[in-house]
Amino acid sequence: MQNAFEIKGIRIGDGKPVICVPVVAPERETIIETIKSLTEQKVQMIEWRVDCFREADDVAAVRAVLDTVKPFLTETIFLFTFRTKQQGGSRRMEEWKILKLNETAAKSGCADMIDLEFFEATKPEKEIRRFQRMGVRVIASHHDFDATPDDRILRMLMEQMQQGGADVAKLAVMPQSADDVVRLLKLTNDMKQKYPTLPVVTMSMGALGVVSRMAGEIFGSCITFGAVGETSAPGQIAADKLEDILSVIHQGLC
Numbered sequence: 001m002q003n004a005f006e007i008k009g010i011r012i013g014d015g016k017p018v019i020c021v022p023v024v025a026p027e028r029e030t031i032i033e034t035i036k037s038l039t040e041q042k043v044q045m046i047e048w049r050v051d052c053f054r055e056a057d058d059v060a061a062v063r064a065v066l067d068t069v070k071p072f073l074t075e076t077i078f079l080f081t082f083r084t085k086q087q088g089g090s091r092r093m094e095e096w097k098i099l100k101l102n103e104t105a106a107k108s109g110c111a112d113m114i115d116l117e118f119f120e121a122t123k124p125e126k127e128i129r130r131f132q133r134m135g136v137r138v139i140a141s142h143h144d145f146d147a148t149p150d151d152r153i154l155r156m157l158m159e160q161m162q163q164g165g166a167d168v169a170k171l172a173v174m175p176q177s178a179d180d181v182v183r184l185l186k187l188t189n190d191m192k193q194k195y196p197t198l199p200v201v202t203m204s205m206g207a208l209g210v211v212s213r214m215a216g217e218i219f220g221s222c223i224t225f226g227a228v229g230e231t232s233a234p235g236q237i238a239a240d241k242l243e244d245i246l247s248v249i250h251q252g253l254c
Contacts, residue, residue: 003197004222005167007077007112007137010044012168013199016250017216017224020045020079021239024052024090024230028065035069038076038228043239045077045223047115050101051089056082057097063104070110079139080105081115088145095122102127106134113137115170118161125164132167139201140166145234148173148180148204154187162191162198168222170201174234175208184212185219192220206234213237214245217253 004013012018021043025031031053038046048065055061069078082098083089105111114131118124118140128138140161148154154171161169169191175181181204188202199222204212213224213235224246226239 003199005137005199008075010077012077013222015217016246017222018044018077019226019239019242019246020047020077020223021226021228022047022049022236024049026052026054028053028055028061031065032068034229036072039072041228043076043228045079046073047079047081047225049081049083049089050105051082051084051091051093056091056093056101059100059104062101063108066105066108066110070108073110077112078110079113079115080111083115083143084117084120087117087120087141087143095120099127102131103134106131106136111136113139113167115139115141116166117141117143118164118166119157128165132165137167139168139170140164141170141172143172145174145205148175148184151183151187154184155190158187158191158200162195168199168201170223172203172205174206175204178208180204181209181212184209185215188212188216188219188221203235208235210235210237214242214249217246217249 004011023034050056082101085092102114114136116138119142121127131138142157184204191200201223202221216224225236226242227236228239
């Protein structure tokens with residue numbers, strides 16, 4: 001069994017994967033309204049994709065959103081993510097500015113987890129330790145929207161994130177064939193066996209990879225992303241349908 005941990009009474013790392021719903025709206029008011037609505041729907045986890053926020057360059061504006069939504073999030077895990085353009089996100093930003101945004105989120109008392117693009121950071125291990133000292137969990141992530149690298153590279157990516165000290169390692173890749181999906185699922189299972197203390201998140205994107213979003217409990221991926229409205233990545237399915245599928249799989253495994 002992986003080394004599961006709890007945030008707000010929600011376990012991450014074993015059992016049925018936690019469903020995370022991304023918020024990708026550009027306007028402040030829509031972001032706040034969407035997060036409030038999602039908490040009222042009792043979603044387990046919300047990811048604010050701050051790179052989609054029109055005012056992401058303004059730290060004060062980001063802090064104001066965090067302060068506003070914080071009271072809504074007493075029972076919902078909140079993941080703060082700036083996804084860079086080179087990793088499939090909405091914009092480019094200098095590393096020091098992203099670090100400032102992440103620091104703002106970590107200090108806000110609002111964010112429970114921060115996504116750190118491990119291979120885009122100059123000193124990812126240092127950043128991970130710093131954010132952990134601030135009291136937040138860190139997801140080390142890497143995204144390849146073009147292909148699924150060969151097995152050796154996939155394993156190297158995951159092992160480097162594991163060695164970096166993150167609480168969770170996340171890998172998202174784009175399949176070109178069903179074989180690519182199978183290879184990613186095997187890697188996920190291998191990581192679960194080799195590093196049982198590291199919760200991992202993997203997904204094969206697009207239509208070919210949709211099965212990877214549903215089979216996490218079998219192969220070892222502890223978080224899956226489901227949409228309520230607009231999606232943040234190819235292949236995401238509606239969160240309510242995803243919940244039904246995960247429940248069927250979970251019951252079958254019990």
